[in-house]
Amino acid sequence: MAELRGGIDLGGTKIQAGIVDPGGEVVGEARHPTPTEGGPEDVAAAMATALREAAEDAGVEPDALIGIGVGSPGDADEKTGAVSSARNLPGWEGSFPLAENLQEALGTEVKIGNDVQVATEAEFELGAGKEFESLIGVFWGTGVGGGLVLAGKPWLGRGAAGEIGHVVVKRGGAKCPCGREGCLEAYAGRKAMEAEARSRHEDGEKTDLLKLMEKHDKPRLTSGIWERALDHEDKLAEELIERAVEALGTGIASAINLLDVEAVILGGGLGIRFGERLMEPLTQEMEKHLFVNERPPAVRVASLGDLGGAIGASLLVSR
Amino acid sequence: MAELRGGIDLGGTKIQAGIVDPGGEVVGEARHPTPTEGGPEDVAAAMATALREAAEDAGVEPDALIGIGVGSPGDADEKTGAVSSARNLPGWEGSFPLAENLQEALGTEVKIGNDVQVATEAEFELGAGKEFESLIGVFWGTGVGGGLVLAGKPWLGRGAAGEIGHVVVKRGGAKCPCGREGCLEAYAGRKAMEAEARSRHEDGEKTDLLKLMEKHDKPRLTSGIWERALDHEDKLAEELIERAVEALGTGIASAINLLDVEAVILGGGLGIRFGERLMEPLTQEMEKHLFVNERPPAVRVASLGDLGGAIGASLLVSR
Numbered sequence: 134m135a136e137l138r139g140g141i142d143l144g145g146t147k148i149q150a151g152i153v154d155p156g157g158e159v160v161g162e163a164r165h166p167t168p169t170e171g172g173p174e175d176v177a178a179a180m181a182t183a184l185r186e187a188a189e190d191a192g193v194e195p196d197a198l199i200g201i202g203v204g205s206p207g208d209a210d211e212k213t214g215a216v217s218s219a220r221n222l223p224g225w226e227g228s229f230p231l232a233e234n235l236q237e238a239l240g241t242e243v244k245i246g247n248d249v250q251v252a253t254e255a256e257f258e259l260g261a262g263k264e265f266e267s268l269i270g271v272f273w274g275t276g277v278g279g280g281l282v283l284a285g286k287p288w289l290g291r292g293a294a295g296e297i298g299h300v301v302v303k304r305g306g307a308k309c310p311c312g313r314e315g316c317l318e319a320y321a322g323r324k325a326m327e328a329e330a331r332s333r334h335e336d337g338e339k340t341d342l343l344k345l346m347e348k349h350d351k352p353r354l355t356s357g358i359w360e361r362a363l364d365h366e367d368k369l370a371e372e373l374i375e376r377a378v379e380a381l382g383t384g385i386a387s388a389i390n391l392l393d394v395e396a397v398i399l400g401g402g403l404g405i406r407f408g409e410r411l412m413e414p415l416t417q418e419m420e421k422h423l424f425v426n427e428r429p430p431a432v433r434v435a436s437l438g439d440l441g442g443a444i445g446a447s448l449l450v451s452r
Numbered sequence: 453m454a455e456l457r458g459g460i461d462l463g464g465t466k467i468q469a470g471i472v473d474p475g476g477e478v479v480g481e482a483r484h485p486t487p488t489e490g491g492p493e494d495v496a497a498a499m500a501t502a503l504r505e506a507a508e509d510a511g512v513e514p515d516a517l518i519g520i521g522v523g524s525p526g527d528a529d530e531k532t533g534a535v536s537s538a539r540n541l542p543g544w545e546g547s548f549p550l551a552e553n554l555q556e557a558l559g560t561e562v563k564i565g566n567d568v569q570v571a572t573e574a575e576f577e578l579g580a581g582k583e584f585e586s587l588i589g590v591f592w593g594t595g596v597g598g599g600l601v602l603a604g605k606p607w608l609g610r611g612a613a614g615e616i617g618h619v620v621v622k623r624g625g626a627k628c629p630c631g632r633e634g635c636l637e638a639y640a641g642r643k644a645m646e647a648e649a650r651s652r653h654e655d656g657e658k659t660d661l662l663k664l665m666e667k668h669d670k671p672r673l674t675s676g677i678w679e680r681a682l683d684h685e686d687k688l689a690e691e692l693i694e695r696a697v698e699a700l701g702t703g704i705a706s707a708i709n710l711l712d713v714e715a716v717i718l719g720g721g722l723g724i725r726f727g728e729r730l731m732e733p734l735t736q737e738m739e740k741h742l743f744v745n746e747r748p749p750a751v752r753v754a755s756l757g758d759l760g761g762a763i764g765a766s767l768l769v770s771r
Contacts, residue, residue: 267609279710288602290586290712291747299743300706303634304622304698313741315622315702379623383634387619391598391707393609422632424618428610 137193138450139201139241141180142248142442143167145221145275145324146355146402148176150183151443152191152198157259159440161191169352172224173216177231181238196240202449204248204442205231206278208293211449214245220310221275221324244449248272248442250295252435253280254287255445256398261436267394270435271297271385273377274356274401276310277318283394298322302383320380323403326373327354333369340369356402377403378411382418390424400435408434456512457769458520458560460499461567461761462486464540464594464643465674465721467495469502470762471510471517476578478759480510488671491543492535496550500557515559521768523567523761524550525597527612530768533564539629540594540643563768567591567761569614571754572599573606574764575717580755586713589754590616590704592696593675593720595629596637602713617641621702639699642722645692646673652688659688675721696722697730701737709743719754727753 137160142149145167152161163186168175180203188195195201203209207219214232219225232243253270256262262270262282270280277298281288288294298318299311306315310324319325330342342362346354349361362370385397399408399415412432420426435441456479461468463486471480482505487494499522507514514520522528526538533551538544551562572589575581581589581601589599596617600607607613617637618630625634629643638644649661661681665673668680681689704716718727718734731751739745754760 281710283602283607288711291714292712293744294710294712296709296712296743299709299741300619301702301741302620302623304625304702306623311743313743316741383620383623387706388710390615390618391600391613391710392607393611393613393615395610422618422620422635424615424630424632425612 138447140443140447150187153447173229200450202446204251204446249278251445261433272401273404317384321377386422457766459762459766469506472766492548519769521765523765568597570764580752591720592723636703640696705741
């Protein structure tokens, strides 16, 4: 039972906790929806609950873990353990001492890192990116996040590298949840896609998306709802997914033209659910804009699945 | 006189040769226009002539140089010394053994590198980028090229990194000389700008650009002609330069969102000529799209000027 680490992946939709052994295997796990109301304290409380349940699943006490890593959205400061500007979380515009709060609640050391960066590193170390030396992780979910590994090492820049969701795909284009115009996320982020679907529905376009959401008792258009709508050949869902794939292909091609990495790892809720299904249109869109189009990068779906973020977060502990 | 290196910067408009001492100082130089007709042999002959004149200017025989470096557009293979797909040069779609050809003509070892990558490294080692650890070089000229230095080292990816000119700024946008749509270069490259100016002139828009070109006996719209047209408040020139600056700001912001480097070094014929004059609108456009806009990167005009490419090329010799 020695040497177990905890990992918590804090997403815009769900909190995934895992207990990870030294070989990278998940020996206990739990999942909670991310609170949609309240503030950072409520989110932290839900995170502590998820971690306790995962520990119970693994048959270990939280304070017996050698440490817990957290992959967080927003601006996660590895040194202070504070998280600020987590826009996709309720009431989290300011700074909140997340590591300190969880450390008190769970009784072991807590380290904080950027959610997509740790998930990228997990795929690089243990998942779909194992065979490559350089890659970009693209996490297609509530927002569109990214992480970079160059020559075998994470590239963080001045701390905020990898924001592929805010690579501009269309100057003067759609409004992004970040407030800017034409970002990849403005077309492909689930939050932006839901806003577009609601707005077009209000303007009279026919769609079953919102009916399906109510029928399945979901508070928002989850990736499962989008999938059902595609299975029903819902025209608006098809159109918005196609629009998202076009934007993803364009933004990823821009990143490859700039970085020329070996591989693209596609993760996130929508990426994992739709990666294989949409691989062909996605790579076609990408290749339209690749400058060296005779040797496109490998494109792989994240293989650690929903647990990649929590596994990656647990890797923070050994640092 | 010992330890002198030659450097040749092969551009779409001009060939700049320099003789460089071990401290990075240029002790002899010469410049020739790049042939607009013929093929690679003609271009190589003009390069050899320029280098011989620079050597004469420095009072040294070409075969007494410890080596000559060449910064070339297109796909420059450092290992074989061949250059292929140099689209901005006449008749140079295929592969040509440039190093071998020049070595025979000049009697000393010749090394080949990518023009913008060597110019970026020159600025990093000796120029405007000296104080930074990570930067992107943006070379705004006939095309728009780029080079990366990350954590003090060149980042080449699989050999073709840094193509910021083919980062997409507008999906479905203007046709680029590379054949794709919406690339930064489609709006900001001098070749694309000239094509747009000619097309709008043919459609009846008023402009003095072409008159100025004829008056000053230039075969194309050089950066000097663009500057004169701006000085004359030529509306079309103003509009096309503004459009270029918007595209540059957008593409550079996308690169910063992805890489979060410390600095942007703006070089190239148009970049050096207009960098200071257009710094304010350029940084304003950039900041519209920066994800972490409270700490924008430093933006500096290349300080080695027109000689940066030749100096950077000469640095290839010591490798």
